[in-house]
Amino acid sequence: xxxxxxxxxxxxxxxxxxxxxxxxxxxxxxxxxxxxxxxxxxxxxxxxxxxxxxxxxxxxxxxxxxxxxxxxxxxxxxxxxxxxxxxxxxxxxxxxxxxxxxxxxxxxxxxxxxxxxxxxxxxxxxxxxxxxxxxxxxxxxxxxxxxxxxxxxxxxxxxxxxxxxxxxxxxxxxxxxxxxxxxxxxxxxxxxxxxxxxxxxxxxxxxxxxxxxxxxxxxxxxxxxxxxxxxxxxxxxxxxxxxxxxxxxxxxxxxxxxxxxxxxxxxxxxxxxxxxxxxxxxxxxxxxxxxxxxxxxxxxxxxxxxxxxxxxxxxxxxxxxx
Amino acid sequence: xxxxxxxxxxxxxxxxxxxxxxxxxxxxxxxxxxxxxxxxxxxxxxxxxxxxxxxxxxxxxxxxxxxxxxxxxxxxxxxxxxxxxxxxxxxxxxxxxxxxxxxxxxxxxxxxxxxxxxxxxxxxxxxxxxxxxxxxxxxxxxxxxxxxxxxxxxxxxxxxxxxxxxxxxxxxxxxxxxxxxxxxxxxxxxxxxxxxxxxxxxxxxxxxxxxxxxxxxxxxxxxxxxxxxxxxxxxxxxxxxxxxxxxxxxxxxxxxxxxxxxxxxxxxxxxxxxxxxxxxxxxxxxxxxxxxxxxxxxxxxxxxxxxxxxxxxxxxxxxxxxxxxxxxxxxxxxxxxxxxxxxxxxxxxxxxxxxxxxxxxxxxxxxxxxxxxxxxxxxxxxxxxxxxxxxxxxxxxxxxx
Numbered sequence: 120x121x122x123x124x125x126x127x128x129x130x131x132x133x134x135x136x137x138x139x140x141x142x143x144x145x146x147x148x149x150x151x152x153x154x155x156x157x158x159x160x161x162x163x164x165x166x167x168x169x170x171x172x173x174x175x176x177x178x179x180x181x182x183x184x185x186x187x188x189x190x191x192x193x194x195x196x197x198x199x200x201x202x203x204x205x206x207x208x209x210x211x212x213x214x215x216x217x218x219x220x221x222x223x224x225x226x227x228x229x230x231x232x233x234x235x236x237x238x239x240x241x242x243x244x245x246x247x248x249x250x251x252x253x254x255x256x257x258x259x260x261x262x263x264x265x266x267x268x269x270x271x272x273x274x275x276x277x278x279x280x281x282x283x284x285x286x287x288x289x290x291x292x293x294x295x296x297x298x299x300x301x302x303x304x305x306x307x308x309x310x311x312x313x314x315x316x317x318x319x320x321x322x323x324x325x326x327x328x329x330x331x332x333x334x335x336x337x338x339x340x341x342x343x344x345x346x347x348x349x350x351x352x353x354x355x356x357x358x359x360x361x362x363x364x365x366x367x368x369x370x371x372x373x374x375x376x377x378x379x380x381x382x383x384x385x386x387x388x389x390x391x392x393x394x395x396x397x398x399x400x401x402x403x404x405x406x407x408x409x410x411x412x413x414x415x416x417x418x419x420x421x422x423x424x425x426x427x428x429x430x431x432x433x434x435x436x437x438x439x440x441x
Numbered sequence: 442x443x444x445x446x447x448x449x450x451x452x453x454x455x456x457x458x459x460x461x462x463x464x465x466x467x468x469x470x471x472x473x474x475x476x477x478x479x480x481x482x483x484x485x486x487x488x489x490x491x492x493x494x495x496x497x498x499x500x501x502x503x504x505x506x507x508x509x510x511x512x513x514x515x516x517x518x519x520x521x522x523x524x525x526x527x528x529x530x531x532x533x534x535x536x537x538x539x540x541x542x543x544x545x546x547x548x549x550x551x552x553x554x555x556x557x558x559x560x561x562x563x564x565x566x567x568x569x570x571x572x573x574x575x576x577x578x579x580x581x582x583x584x585x586x587x588x589x590x591x592x593x594x595x596x597x598x599x600x601x602x603x604x605x606x607x608x609x610x611x612x613x614x615x616x617x618x619x620x621x622x623x624x625x626x627x628x629x630x631x632x633x634x635x636x637x638x639x640x641x642x643x644x645x646x647x648x649x650x651x652x653x654x655x656x657x658x659x660x661x662x663x664x665x666x667x668x669x670x671x672x673x674x675x676x677x678x679x680x681x682x683x684x685x686x687x688x689x690x691x692x693x694x695x696x697x698x699x700x701x702x703x704x705x706x707x708x709x710x711x712x713x714x715x716x717x718x719x720x721x722x723x724x725x726x727x728x729x730x731x732x733x734x735x736x737x738x739x740x741x742x743x744x745x746x747x748x749x750x751x752x753x754x755x756x757x758x759x760x761x762x763x764x765x766x767x768x769x770x771x772x773x774x775x776x777x778x779x780x781x782x783x784x785x786x787x788x789x790x791x792x793x794x795x796x797x798x799x800x801x802x803x804x805x806x807x808x809x810x811x812x813x814x815x816x817x818x819x820x821x822x823x824x825x826x827x828x829x830x831x832x833x834x835x836x837x838x839x840x841x842x
Contacts, residue, residue, distance in 0.1 A: 143529050242613070249614040250642070251545045251568065252520055254552060254575070270532075339521075345549050347521040385522075390477070390515045
């Protein structure tokens with residue numbers, strides 16, 4: 120088991136190191152940002168069982184926070200990213216505190232309402248550039264030594280953040296805290312009866328997920344030197360749900376695979392099929408929900424488990440025959 | 442187990458592999474970037490593709506002994522996709538990007554072009570910021586902007602004694618920029634704005650309440666500070682609620698395709714400013730008929746701008762003998778533009794290509810004799826009046842000595 124995990128980590132790092140030689144680095148940067156975003160969302164839906172329909176609010180707000188601090192206040196990128204994460208975490212805490220008072224569809228609607236609220240505020244404010252977007256964010260110099268104007272340096276930063284974010288999520292879900300989150304997902308009344316303050320755990324999960332989504336949004340704004348109003352739009356909140364479900368809820372690699380799949384599809388098919396893209400993604404999504412509900416990674420994981428169990432069985436049989 | 446992961450990785454790698462083409466120094470590479478299929482495809486789409494292809498063919502197809510390379514990129518009307526793909530295109534050797542419908546996309550790509558020293562020709566977006574506070578030495582704004590579309594109808598109507606206005610404004614950056622331009626024009630021509638109503642951009646399908654407010658305001662002219670489907674929906678609603686008689690309907694951003702879609706019954710009498718009308722001169726007719734044979738519809742001002750802009754860029758590259766952005770841009774500014782789109786068009790220091798604009802009115806069904814016979818050219822607005830005077834410009838490149 121340990122071998123498999125080490126192998127996965129080595130593979131992931133190797134893939135990240137080699138990838139820019141084959142694929143346009145800025146495309147991978149975008150893929151990684153959305154992978155972080157989907158993974159952060161997975162923390163909520165996959166591990167805690169809370170369906171938020173407003174996650175774009177963290178992604179977009181962090182981008183604007185990074186933009187304002189770096190462009191107008193002249194902060195370096197590391198502080199800009201931290202500002203983005205902090206703003207997203209704060210919004211996560213506030214929105215979470217309000218939303219967890221209701222459950223199910225009402226919870227989803229409250230998150231949607233709050234994110235729409237933020238969207239329209241951003242749309243009306245002069246300083247955000249409205250739907251023209253927030254332009255001219257400098258990439259700056261990381262820690263005063265690394266010039267991020269170089270695409271490869273930026274790629275390195277995003278790749279490092281990606282690995283850190285995945286590691287953080289892994290630690291969160293395997294910690295006792297993560298076990299409580301799973302307990303809440305599986306059976307909330309039971310978790311309450313066991314004496315856990317469920318609301319506090321939920322708000323914390325919301326805040327953590329918001330902060331990580333903010334990391335993704337801040338990195339994307341930094342990479343593009345531009346923050347788009349679309350990053351706050353409800354359509355993005357929907358897209359991230361789809362990425363998670365396609366890839367596999369409650370798995371570490373699922374949201375990453377889902378994000379890669381959706382973004383690559385958008386990137387490569389758009390020039391060829393135009394408006395049909397939404398139809399194609401819709402059909403893929405439907406097929407996925409109907410045929411393999413655990414998502415790509417979930418199903419592959421199951422299949423590997425099965426293979427392993429069969430091997431174990433046959434090995435046991437051979438033992439018995441001897 | 443290792444085998445399984447190895448195979449998975451190989452599969453992933455092989456599906457994802459796409460090497461960007463290596464840049465060839467001598468070859469001229471241009472990219473059309475626009476909305477190829479979405480809601481604003483009239484500003485780009487198939488028409489833009491054919492316009493660029495026609496320009497390359499008419500130029501002769503080759504430059505420096507090598508075929509001219511053109512890419513057609515869909516930004517799906519999303520500025521962040523535009524920004525990512527423009528960066529990729531420039532990094533893989535593209536010298537010039539044209540069209541850029543959607544002002545946010547245009548502004549984003551202009552910044553990248555400036556940092557990578559490439560050329561941008563904006564034809565599909567109208568924001569005044571492109572040659573205003575966001576102007577760039579690497580960008581040229583070719584076909585139209587909100588000032589040129591807003592200013593002329595207001596002044597022309599004022600000359601006929603129509604100076605009491607009501608505006609229907611879409612509440613997003615472009616609509617507000619048009620509103621600002623219109624308000625300025627109304628003030629400077631001594632008119633009054635009796636009121637205005639804002640509607641959410643591209644989300645309202647029911648314009649009846651806005652139309653009723655506009656009609657009941659009693660204003661002599663009702664101006665539509667919106668674009669695309671918002672404009673056509675406003676027109677339908679205004680007609681439905683009995684606009685007519687002494688109230689004049691004015692659109693501030695309208696393409697001939699939208700009139701084709703509305704039909705003359707709905708659109709007749711509508712007044713607007715246009716940068717190009719196919720049936721204006723012998724030269725425009727000749728070019729437009731060639732365009733019609735390829736696309737199946739008559740060209741609008743953006744299509745014409747795409748053709749003219751591409752051709753002008755290629756001529757400038759030829760004259761400069763290099764694709765170096767600074768040299769080519771200097772040539773583009775130096776050479777006058779004379780083709781079916783512009784007579785003695787000139788690119789100013791703020792990047793605006795100034796050319797004559799036309800005040801046009803949509804014909805009634807009775808006046809229309811043949812297919813696409815939609816417009817009457819009422820007035821030619823000379824270039825120096827159609828665009829913002831340089832001494833009022835907010836562009837930092839303008840030397841106000």
